[in-house]
Amino acid sequence: MSAGHATLLHRPGGSPVHLAAPEVKIVAAFLTVLCVVATPRHVFWAFGGYLLLLFGVSAVAGVPARWVAKRLLIEVPFVVLALLLPFTAGGEQVAVLGLPLSVEGLLAGWNILAKGTLGLATSLLLAATTAPNDLLLGMQRLRTPQLIITISSLMLRYVELIVAEAGRMRIARISRGHDPRFLWQAGATARSVGSLFIRSYERGERVHLAMLARGWTGTMPEAQRRRPAPAWSRTRTWLLGLSPVGTSAVLLGVALWTA
Incomplete structure (x- = not known):
């Protein structure tokens, strides 16, 4: 993280x-x-x-x-x-x-x-x-509720992972003959979106279990650095x-x- x-x-x-x-x-x-x-x-x-x-x-x-x-x-x-x-x-x-x-x-x-x-x-x-x-x-300095900060922090840290995963899935589809320019390929794109959601959900579960194993208490560490x-x-x-x-x-x- x-x-x-x-x-x-x-x-x-x-x-x-x-x-x-x-x-x-x-x-x-x-x-x-x-x-x-x-x-x-x-x-x-x-x-x-x-x-x-x-x-x-x-x-x-x-x-x-x-x-x-x-x-x-x-x-x-x-x-x-x-x-x-x-x-x-x-x-x-x-x-x-x-x-x-x-x-x-x-x-x-x-x-x-x-x-x-x-x-x-x-x-x-x-x-x-x-x-x-x-x-x-x-x-944090504006006293935003800790839950909102936690959700925002995790989102910011993992959004690029999801984008990269979507890019890899798109390359894999194109290498197997998928052409996103044609309308009849919309079904494959929709199925890829569903698959991406499942992969992201499973990744989130694994990350959560890893955090619990390392002593996660539900509170993000203070971001204060100055x-x-x-x-x-x-x-x-x-x-x-x-x-x-x-x-x-x-x-x-x-x-x-x-x-």
Whole structure:
């Protein structure tokens, strides 16, 4: 159970964002997303302000916008839902390029698209600038329930094993004539997914038995690796780390005032 796994989203670096305390970044990301969610959907300029804020953080962290944009593709199903809402929602309608669209559907679709994209981009920036083990360390410092930390720690340590196992199974299928480009091969792919689940479950059982044999008590060892900083240093770290949240709060306040 050595460290160093599940770094697919982490981009090592020495920027001020990378060096910030993980608990500060977790709180900052959570509060920023909270501000985005609380912003009225019809205050369009506020979402542009949040986007500029994220661009600024990514520039300071050295995370390319293209890297973030590629990983935002995971929200494609929600984008499709947002695009369908103007055609399916009822209420007042407006003509756009000759097509009758629901005003309520347009606002609802925009709400999903804007807030979902900004929230996902914030999470990606957090993952890109914080190593998985540091995320667990930050969760411990924030007094997260131990069970959640244990589950997250085991997941982070073994997700790459499952991905590697899936890759080996795919190579084995292709070497036996499987061609995933054709629709009639979907059955073999589905059976492979079931087999992967069974293998992963059996691996988990073996790992659990090995942990019990070595004295596992249900509690992960403390991830604390650094000496506690002085109080003035911690205060300065929190003030600097939460400065983007202050900007988000100002945007939210103005948006609520002008709504």
